[in-house]
Amino acid sequence: MSNYHNPVLLHESVDALVYNPDGIYVDVTFGGGGHSRLILSRLSSAGRLIAFDRDTDALANVPDDPRFTLVNHNFRYLKQFLLYLKAIPVNGILADLGISSHQIDEGTRGFAHRLDGPLDMRMDSQSPLTAEHVVNTYDAERLQLVFQRFGEIPNAKTLATTIVNGRKAAPILTTGKLKEAIASCTPRQTPAKYLSQVFQALRIEVNGEMTALEELLQRSGELIITGGKLVIISYHSLEDRLVKHYLQTGNLEGERHTDLYGHVSKPFTMKPGKAIAPGAAEIENNKRARSAKMRIGIRN
């Protein structure tokens, strides 16, 4: 478990989340359980923690604690499960988005460009869409959009056309074959950075990560009690923008809608008013922390 994942902004996020030791909290991205274990340490015997992870590998990390419940499903279904568990309203929700180090380090999952493996990239091995399907069946326009939006790749159009041409001879089935197929688009000076962006884009598409975040944000207002907390750690500018917009305005577009008195009606107040980033020491110890941004909303 110690190698499973090194939690990012651990103390900062849990300090922001837990304000009532008797409360009900939700960790929607359980992973190795680093955040969950610290949350449990802050709760009394009356407190309760419900965690979500769509990856069955995470089940190996479940703590033996009567206050804890793990739901092995997509957090998109958060409301339905909380209703079933009679846990609404909750005092706080934590999301530490993206994938765990464990998932990246398993070559057979296809998340890492430095490891050869099948083009899979599913967090949940039961879900129907794989990276192989995206790479071999999406048309050039759709692929371009994926690389532009989720990878912020400057030559997304050339990349998409190269893949569509490359797969004509034979389907692209492995991470190694994908790397070969796109070698002409990959900059010689910074291949790892470019490949990381390509793989990130495919992973976000395969797992519907933006849709899941959008639904989480839009649901959280109905689930969290007044004064309760929403804490989100993201690793992608698009995710952080969605979180910022939602906390600032109550909608994903970031449009300010005011009432007759000029007040913006929104479920949360973002406090502090800007994103929190890990310090130099944490980044030094944990490369994954580099791109992290945490935002905190307090339910109005």
Ligand SMILES: C[S@@+](CC[C@H](N)C(=O)[O-])C[C@H]1O[C@@H](n2cnc3c(N)ncnc32)[C@H](O)[C@@H]1O
């Ligand atoms: C960055 S890791 C979380 C690490 C965790 N905070 C820890 O301390 O070990 C993200 C985890 O969330 C899970 N995950 C991502 N999106 C999800 C979703 N929509 N529903 C359920 N689990 C999800 C992934 O499978 C992964 O295990």
